[in-house]
Amino acid sequence: MNYNIVKKYLDKQKYKVVKEYDFDNSSILYTNEITQNRKIKKISGDEEIVRAYILSRLVNDLGYRPENIEIEKEYDIGRPKVNKPRIDIIVRDSKGSAFLYIELKSSEEFEKDKDEVIEKQLYNLASQEKGQGVNVKYLVLYSFEIVNNQVQDKCMLIDYEKYTSFDSWKEKRNFADKIPERYGIAQKEPYVKSGKKDLVTNYTSSYLDYMRKNLHNVLWGGGGTDDNDVFASLTNIILAKIQDESEKKKGEKYDFQTFSYTKENDEIFETNEELFDRINALYRRALKQRLFILDESRLNKSYIIDENKFSLTKLKYAVSELERYSFVDGKNSLDGKDILGDFFEGIIREGFKQSKGQFFTHINIVKFILWGLQLDNLAIKRVNEDLEIPYLIDPSAGSGTFLIEYMKFITKNLKYKMKNKLDETRDVEDKFSQWFLPDHRENKWAQTFIYGVEINFNLGTATKVNMILHGDGSTNIFVKDGLLPFKYYDKETAPNFLKQYEEDENYSNKEVNQQFDVIVSNPPFSVDLDNETKKSVTKEFIFGSKKNSENLFIERWYQLLKPNGRFGVILPESVFDTTENKYIRLFIYKYFKVKAVVSLPQLTFEPFTSTKTSILFAQKKTKAEIKKWNKIWEKYCGEWNNIKTRVDNLIAIYNGKKTKNKLPSIKNLTESEERDILLRMLKDHMELDDINLSPVQIVKKYADELVELCKYDADTKDIFGFVNTWWVFGEVAKELKYNIIMAEVENIGYKRTKRGEKILPNDLFRIDMNGDILIDDGIMETALDYIRQIDWD
Numbered sequence: 001m002n003y004n005i006v007k008k009y010l011d012k013q014k015y016k017v018v019k020e021y022d023f024d025n026s027s028i029l030y031t032n033e034i035t036q037n038r039k040i041k042k043i044s045g046d047e048e049i050v051r052a053y054i055l056s057r058l059v060n061d062l063g064y065r066p067e068n069i070e071i072e073k074e075y076d077i078g079r080p081k082v083n084k085p086r087i088d089i090i091v092r093d094s095k096g097s098a099f100l101y102i103e104l105k106s107s108e109e110f111e112k113d114k115d116e117v118i119e120k121q122l123y124n125l126a127s128q129e130k131g132q133g134v135n136v137k138y139l140v141l142y143s144f145e146i147v148n149n150q151v152q153d154k155c156m157l158i159d160y161e162k163y164t165s166f167d168s169w170k171e172k173r174n175f176a177d178k179i180p181e182r183y184g185i186a187q188k189e190p191y192v193k194s195g196k197k198d199l200v201t202n203y204t205s206s207y208l209d210y211m212r213k214n215l216h217n218v219l220w221g222g223g224g225t226d227d228n229d230v231f232a233s234l235t236n237i238i239l240a241k242i243q244d245e246s247e248k249k250k251g252e253k254y255d256f257q258t259f260s261y262t263k264e265n266d267e268i269f270e271t272n273e274e275l276f277d278r279i280n281a282l283y284r285r286a287l288k289q290r291l292f293i294l295d296e297s298r299l300n301k302s303y304i305i306d307e308n309k310f311s312l313t314k315l316k317y318a319v320s321e322l323e324r325y326s327f328v329d330g331k332n333s334l335d336g337k338d339i340l341g342d343f344f345e346g347i348i349r350e351g352f353k354q355s356k357g358q359f360f361t362h363i364n365i366v367k368f369i370l371w372g373l374q375l376d377n378l379a380i381k382r383v384n385e386d387l388e389i390p391y392l393i394d395p396s397a398g399s400g401t402f403l404i405e406y407m408k409f410i411t412k413n414l415k416y417k418m419k420n421k422l423d424e425t426r427d428v429e430d431k432f433s434q435w436f437l438p439d440h441r442e443n444k445w446a447q448t449f450i451y452g453v454e455i456n457f458n459l460g461t462a463t464k465v466n467m468i469l470h471g472d473g474s475t476n477i478f479v480k481d482g483l484l485p486f487k488y489y490d491k492e493t494a495p496n497f498l499k500q501y502e503e504d505e506n507y508s509n510k511e512v513n514q515q516f517d518v519i520v521s522n523p524p525f526s527v528d529l530d531n532e533t534k535k536s537v538t539k540e541f542i543f544g545s546k547k548n549s550e551n552l553f554i555e556r557w558y559q560l561l562k563p564n565g566r567f568g569v570i571l572p573e574s575v576f577d578t579t580e581n582k583y584i585r586l587f588i589y590k591y592f593k594v595k596a597v598v599s600l601p602q603l604t605f606e607p608f609t610s611t612k613t614s615i616l617f618a619q620k621k622t623k624a625e626i627k628k629w630n631k632i633w634e635k636y637c638g639e640w641n642n643i644k645t646r647v648d649n650l651i652a653i654y655n656g657k658k659t660k661n662k663l664p665s666i667k668n669l670t671e672s673e674e675r676d677i678l679l680r681m682l683k684d685h686m687e688l689d690d691i692n693l694s695p696v697q698i699v700k701k702y703a704d705e706l707v708e709l710c711k712y713d714a715d716t717k718d719i720f721g722f723v724n725t726w727w728v729f730g731e732v733a734k735e736l737k738y739n740i741i742m743a744e745v746e747n748i749g750y751k752r753t754k755r756g757e758k759i760l761p762n763d764l765f766r767i768d769m770n771g772d773i774l775i776d777d778g779i780m781e782t783a784l785d786y787i788r789q790i791d792w793d
Contacts, residue, residue: 002146006053009151017056017066028052033066037073038086046106050143051088053151054104058091063182068092075128087125097135099183101126101160102142110143110154111210115218117141118158119166126160136160138186140179147200153179157186159267173317174269176260185267188260191323194250199326208343211321216350219314226309232458233310234347237318238327238465240279240304243286245328255282257323258316272312279319280304291464291479292491327469329440341404341470348399348462360398361522361570364749365604365615366405368764369520369568371773372596372617372787375406376413378566382517383414384423387431389449390517391497395482395556397452400463402520404470407446415442444473451475451498451516453482453489455530481530482523483552485540486513486559506626507591508542508719512559519560519567523553525611526572542719543583550575551584558591563622566595566792573599573612583716586725589733590629592618595790596741598783600748607754617741619792629736636731637723644710644724647681650674651706654699671695678702681709683730741790743783 003023010018020029026043030036034055043049051071058064070090077085091100103121105112122139129136142155157176163169176186189197219230244256255278260269283304287293293302305315330340348360375390382390389410394402414422415436422428435445446467452475454460460479467475478489478498486501497515504512527549529537538544541555550571557567575581576597588594596617602610621629649666652658661667666674674695679686682698685705690698699706712722720728749762765784766774776788 003049005146005149005151006049009053010056013056013060015056015059015066017059018052021052023049030055030071031066035067035070037071040072046108047088047104050104050106053144054102054142054153055089057153058089058100058179061181062179064091068094075125077128085121085125087121093183097137098126098129099137100140100157100179101129101136101138102140105141105143107143107145107154108204108206109210110141111207111214113210114141114156114214115170118156118169122158123166123169138176142179145200145203147202153177155179159186171313172269173313173320174258174260175320176267185262185265187262187267188258188269190259191254191257193248193252193254199245199254199329200324201326201329203325203330203339205339205342208325208339209346211325212343212346212350215318215321215347218317219310228458229306229309231347232461233305233314234318235458235462235465236283236304237279237315238322238344238469239286239290239461240282241322241327242465242468243282243290245326247285254323255279256319258320272316275316275319276304276312279315289492290468290474291461291477292489293479294490294492338470341466344466344469348466361401362604362748362750362752363401363405364762364764365570365600366401366520367409367773368784368787369402369615369617370406370409371765371775371784372598372615372790373518373520373566373568374788374790374792375409375518376418376775378517378792379410379414380418380421383428383431387427389414389435389445391449391451391515392518392520393451393453393498393516393560394519394521395453395560396521396523396553397454397460397463397477397482398456398522399459400452400454400466400477402522403446403450403452403463403475404466406518406520407443407450407467407470407472407475410445410449411436411442441471441473443471446475447473448495451478453478453480453498455479455481481533483529483533483537483540483556485536486511506623506630507558510540510542510559514560514562516560517562517565519557519565519569521553521557521567522570523550525550525609543587546583548581548584551581551587554584554588558587558620561620563620566617566619568615568617570600570613571616573614575616576614582713582725583719586716586720586729588616588618589729590621590633591626592620593625593738594618594740595792596743596787598787599742599744601746603751604748606752617787617790629732632732632735633720633728636728637721639731640723640727643677643681646677647706647710650678650695651699651703651710654696678706681706681727683727685709741786743786745783 007023010021017031017034018028019031021027023043028040028043028048030040040048055069058069059066068091070092071088072086073090074084074086087101088104089100089102090098093099101122103117118139118141122141126136126139137160139158139160140155142153144151145154155177157179158169163172176188178187178189180186191197191199215234219234220227241256244254248254258269258275260267280303284299284302287299287302293299327340378390382388392406397403422432436442450472452463454463454477457479460477464477467477476491476498480488486499489496489498498513500515501511501513503509529547529549537547537552541552543551543555557569561567575584594616598615600613600615602612604613605611646665649658649663653660653663671694675698678695678698679691682702682705685702690701693701709724709727711724713725716725745763747761747763749760749764751758751760763782765782768774775784779785
């Protein structure tokens with residue numbers, strides 16, 4: 001707490017309620033005109049400084065007489081020999097009634113367990129006054145905060161005459177936030193942009209941590225509503241608040257707050273329905289402007305909450321909890337942390353219940369992928385050469401973990417750790433200022449260079465909110481299926497790199513986007529496609545008829561990436577080793593240069609799924625490289641077809657079904673030439689000792705193998721031709737041979753259960769004393785040390 005500002009206030013007051021004080025030595029003395037049921041001489045904590053301030057303010061600013069003020073009144077309830085409960089301040093009127101019944105909190109503690117304090121302290125003790133025949137008007141929970149070097153009240157006033165029990169108040173949650181002058185009406189002063197009462201931008205993480213716990217206790221408490229319904233509602237509410245802050249002009253009242261007005265010497269609060277209509281209008285504007293939902297009929301059917309699952313009372317509570325804090329400009333925190341981002345990640349962690357269909361990628365895996373892709377080096381290169389940060393997209397973004405970690409990764413490396421590697425040119429310096437300054441908006445570069453797509457509406461909204469609260473400048477998040485045709489990714493503002501496409505002659509003349517440098521993703525495995533997507537998937541994808549979700553995303557990665565663009569993605573191991581996925585493996589080898597495959601342990605995504613997964617690192621080929629592949633592929637397809645005809649005929653003649661001199665393809669072959677043809681077809685199937693067998697002996701011994709090798713793969717014929725793809729690929733791979741790093745990781749640093757997370761050894765990467773990942777220091781102990789050796793140029 002900034003004691004000096006409070007000291008200045010106390011020193012300038014005409015009436016010295018605080019006769020003497022020495023904050024440095026924790027001493028204080030109040031005027032004897034105030035009734036002191038317990039003599040206060042020592043400052044035991046910040047709460048006493050709050051009392052010194054409000055007592056002085058009550059008398060000097062608000063017109064209350066000191067002889068009508070009482071402090072530390074004790075109530076004879078509870079067990080004997082136990083400290084009796086006390087109320088901090090009572091302001092009485094001329095009849096002895098308790099007009100203001102005040103419980104004090106330090107600024108840091110104000111948000112902590114507010115409902116419990118209101119019920120157990122204010123309501124319970126006020127009932128003791130009432131039991132003694134004394135009327136109580138306002139219950140007050142009070143503290144103050146320092147805003148722009150001025151002391152401002154932070155309080156809740158509850159009309160005890162209207163709400164005589166905590167339960168009755170809890171149903172309405174109406175409260176004023178301005179202490180009245182001279183026994184007047186307590187009112188709720190509205191928040192105004194750039195006005196006398198504007199939103200708070202300076203606050204510590206403990207404020208929001210307490211608020212998050214309050215929200216969880218009230219919104220999730222008591223059961224009756226699915227956890228994810230509550231999570232979705234709260235996410236929508238926060239999105240509406242962001243919209244309100246972003247669109248308001250100076251001097252305008254914010255819409256995201258509860259309103260009251262005075263009528264017949266009383267304070268009247270707006271109805272819950274009036275509040276809902278106003279907040280819902282904000283939400284719909286946010287869907288249109290920030291989530292690019294432009295269909296008016298859909299917007300008109302969108303509601304910020306489902307009243308059957310989330311009551312209007314809970315909506316009002318959430319608004320009243322959030323209204324005073326800025327979620328757009330609240331980056332200038334007192335403790336220097338990304339506290340708004342941490343706040344929302346806490347809501348996701350505690351509020352969203354993961355399942356087999358929707359689970360989040362652990363941060364250890366995400367960081368391993370980002371560093372493994374060498375995005376630090378790529379970013380330096382792109383800035384110096386092109387004045388651009390690498391464009392990144394996750395077309396199945398979930399709650400945005402990959403996007404947020406990429407944002408943190410780029411800012412930390414370019415702005416702090418590796419700034420000395422940026423060219424010292426005017427162009428680079430101008431871009432640096434544009435992207436990373438001022439410090440409290442250092443992530444605004446992300447609005448240009450990060451894209452995300454998520455089909456699940458609740459998760460897509462959460463991704464958008466998550467990115468904004470991390471200060472991203474409003475990243476391009478589309479709440480759509482990541483497999484839709486590119487023409488469907490509409491937004492009102494330019495540029496829109498996702499809605500760009502052209503035909504690709506190397507990709508069956510289908511449309512590709514080719515705007516992104518990097519893809520990081522954990523796509524959904526084996527899920528049913530969206531009905532709208534099903535209508536276009538066969539037209540947009542080579543293997544659209546197969547409708548395998550993870551394999552379609554592999555195609556989508558090709559469509560999105562620039563030539564030489566790179567990806568680091570998580571895939572089920574079935575992609576790499578099952579017969580049914582042969583076609584997609586061929587696709588990967590044709591269109592990408594595989595750099596590394598890192599097999600992850602079974603527990604990686606438990607307890608949500610036990611699917612065995614691997615991380616695939618790969619780089620998109622250039623047009624010339626794809627054409628080279630096609631040329632070599634066609635060469636060996638021709639050879640296989642030629643050999644197949646002869647082998648079929650040799651099998652037939654040695655099985656007595658045909659006559660050699662009637663078969664033009666083999667009638668002039670010598671025995672040695674026949675052997676060479678059979679050996680060529682068999683390749684690795686042939687045992688070394690059998691190389692000198694006669695043709696008839698080879699046919700007899702390897703009959704089954706030859707029959708299989710002479711079959712073409714029906715499931716790949718449309719793309720890879722009427723050939724045995726195993727045979728042809730083997731020859732192509734020999735000609736285009738390059739190194740692929742293969743690694744198997746046993747320890748990933750954690751094990752998750754439904755009860756929580758346990759920290760374990762980590763074979764993915766090493767960290768230093770600050771928790772930063774160690775890279776390129778010559779020590780080869782972890783998977784990352786080897787992955788970092790990849791040549792991406």
